[in-house]
Amino acid sequence: MSNIATQRASPSRFDLVRRFTHWLDATPHPLIAIEISSDQVAAARYLRTGAVAGYFAEDLPKGAVVPSAIESNIANPSAVKTAIGRVCEALEVKNEDAALLLPDPVIRVFVQHFDDFPRANQEAIPMLRWKLKKSVPFEVDETLLSYMRQAPRGEGADIVTAIARLRIIKEYESQLEGLEVRPGVVLSSILAAISLLDDHKPTLLARVSGTSLTTAIVREGALAGYRCTELPAHAEQVTPQMLLEEVYPLAAYYQDTWQEGIQAVRVAGLRDRLPNFVGPLEAEFKCPVLSLLSAAVSEGTVKADARPLADRELDGLVGWMLHRD
Numbered sequence: 581m582s583n584i585a586t587q588r589a590s591p592s593r594f595d596l597v598r599r600f601t602h603w604l605d606a607t608p609h610p611l612i613a614i615e616i617s618s619d620q621v622a623a624a625r626y627l628r629t630g631a632v633a634g635y636f637a638e639d640l641p642k643g644a645v646v647p648s649a650i651e652s653n654i655a656n657p658s659a660v661k662t663a664i665g666r667v668c669e670a671l672e673v674k675n676e677d678a679a680l681l682l683p684d685p686v687i688r689v690f691v692q693h694f695d696d697f698p699r700a701n702q703e704a705i706p707m708l709r710w711k712l713k714k715s716v717p718f719e720v721d722e723t724l725l726s727y728m729r730q731a732p733r734g735e736g737a738d739i740v741t742a743i744a745r746l747r748i749i750k751e752y753e754s755q756l757e758g759l760e761v762r763p764g765v766v767l768s769s770i771l772a773a774i775s776l777l778d779d780h781k782p783t784l785l786a787r788v789s790g791t792s793l794t795t796a797i798v799r800e801g802a803l804a805g806y807r808c809t810e811l812p813a814h815a816e817q818v819t820p821q822m823l824l825e826e827v828y829p830l831a832a833y834y835q836d837t838w839q840e841g842i843q844a845v846r847v848a849g850l851r852d853r854l855p856n857f858v859g860p861l862e863a864e865f866k867c868p869v870l871s872l873l874s875a876a877v878s879e880g881t882v883k884a885d886a887r888p889l890a891d892r893e894l895d896g897l898v899g900w901m902l903h904r905d
Contacts, residue, residue: 610676612624612676614664615769616660616680617683617789620638620639620663623635623671624897630902632889632901643655644656647686649686649716649717650718653683653751661755673760677764678762678764681900682752684769684770684794686748686749687768688742688808689808692739694738696737697739708725708743709723722747723745724744724746733837738802753766772900773872776873776895778881782834783843784797784830785872787848789815790814792808792811794807794808815853820859820861823861841865844870847872848871848872886901
């Protein structure tokens with residue numbers, strides 16, 4: 581059985597991503613990453629140096645994958661398995677482990693404060709399951725759960741927890757059966773993409789994929805906020821007002837809690853529609869708004885060999901590359 585986790589990041593990246601490595605002991609670092617979204621399957625092969633050796637993407641029929649934390653996700657198993665098979669064939673995947681990047685809604689992420697938190701996993705995990713019992717719409721005993729500590733704003737402990745329904749994870753893993761590829765580690769795409777952010781100032785990431793929007797706020801080594809919601813329209817039809825209405829609650833919570841405003845906004849998933857959103861977002865947050873990958877490229881975070889992945893807006897696969905550095 582694979583685990584929910586993120587991977588080791590480059591020492592040049594922010595502390596939050598580096599600390600994700602402590603979610604599991606001896607977490608694997610596969611040289612293959614496969615990202616499944618509602619509209620495509622994409623994969624990349626990496627060298628042991630962290631460089632990209634090649635990538636391939638295959639479109640999915642509409643409705644083949646319906647991301648959900650609760651209900652069945654794979655509506656067209658044949659199409660999904662065929663697409664995975666084609667990308668694996670293109671990258672010559674044979675009897676290998678792979679990182680499996682899943683749609684953001686599949687894995688729920690929580691940032692919680694505890695006055696006192698146990699050090700031992702055998703005590704911490706039951707406590708987290710009990711604490712999250714009323715926060716997730718499924719039985720917490722039938723889940724995969726990972727957590728990490730991060731520096732609290734005051735006394736006590738702040739804990740970042742990722743939790744997913746075991747049945748849903750198995751549904752995705754089953755698509756790899758018979759394809760000579762094993763899911764060595766499972767995580768949501770945004771937990772890979774978040775390593776593309778620079779957290780030296782409070783930064784908000786809005787990531788649109790299909791009809792889902794994931795919003796995360798990072799600052800100085802801490803995940804300060806996280807929210808995944810369903811949009812009233814597909815990414816191709818979503819309007820700036822729709823996006824603002826979904827992003828605003830987390831931004832307001834952050835401003836009230838941390839007593840400071842957002843100082844940078846990064847957006848992923850809107851592709852060539854992003855210019856229509858820049859003005860309204862900048863007017864709301866009074867700070868620069870840039871594409872996540874464009875900013876990473878201009879800052880030198882994305883290496884030259886990963887530019888084709890960036891050009892295809894494969895932010896999860898680009899972020900995974902940084903975890904492999």
